[in-house]
Amino acid sequence: MRSFVDLHLCAPINDLKQMEKMVNSSAELGYRMVGMPLPPNISQERVCQIEEICNKTRIEFVKRVDLMPRTSNELLNNLGRLRRRFEIISVACTSKNVARQAAKDRRVDLLSPCLTFPCKRFFDYAEAELASKKLVSFEIDMVQILSLTGFPRIRLLSSLRKEVSVARKFGIPITISSGASDEKFLRSPQDYVALASLFDLPESYALQALSDYPLSIVKRNRGKLSPCYIAPGVRVVGE
């Protein structure tokens, strides 16, 4: 049986009750692992509280940080500072330079297209070619499809269709996540598969985007963050 993962559950960090509700809903909908974006300066105490909430509902918690750098230098600085502290690093591509830098950096896990400005979507052939040489995945937040209506949604679906076809052509894994900050935007994995058909993502691929691909990112990064890890292919197996 598949284990479904939602790598982008934007539950409010400061409202633990609301967070618990959202985590419970995710568990009821069939997710086994959720990633929550945390502020870079979050205290260890708060992380433990969140972990406790997730453990209560038997859901695995993944520490994630969303970076929104304005320049590529800022991105490099942030990556150096935060890579060892978070299991998932996602970069919102706000400019072409940032998008290109993120695509060619092996420390970046997820490329997220900019939500606020639909015209600023930089996932094209050049970007895909850079990303295909690294381990970067392309992330699609389904909350965008749910929150928009009318012409903006038509434009979004059209952009997503193009981006998905480019990603598949270059063999870049796509991950589908909720991006939900409210319970009403949470949907089951099967619902997301149905929604993914709107931008021509086949069912089998959509299922992988909700389970296999995000799971492999988490597994890989947990391995790298463990104290036994030395270098790619080199691990301490015993003393």
Added chain:
Amino acid sequence: MHPIKRRYLFVQIASPETVDERAFMDAVWNAVLQLFGEYGASQTNLILMKYSLKSNYAVLRCAHKALDMVKASLASLTQTSGKPVAFRVLGVSGTLKALRRQMPETKF
């Protein structure tokens, strides 16, 4: 002649406020129309079979070929007449009998 293939969907209605039968169907039809247009909506053969205001569920019937369209439309809904709502498809089956078997805790 081949029989028309149909699918039955068990839909959970998650909303802090009550959503009546009429509002539910209006919302579903509007969502199908918005996403797939009149031509797409005409292919769905959508019919409400059961609706429980008390237990917050509905059973819909649609054409087998339009199942993905109906599921996508239901998932895309976030509000009905200004009330926040989420419709979640909990089960799909080819017959009502099999759907009842899938949802043993709900009597319909």
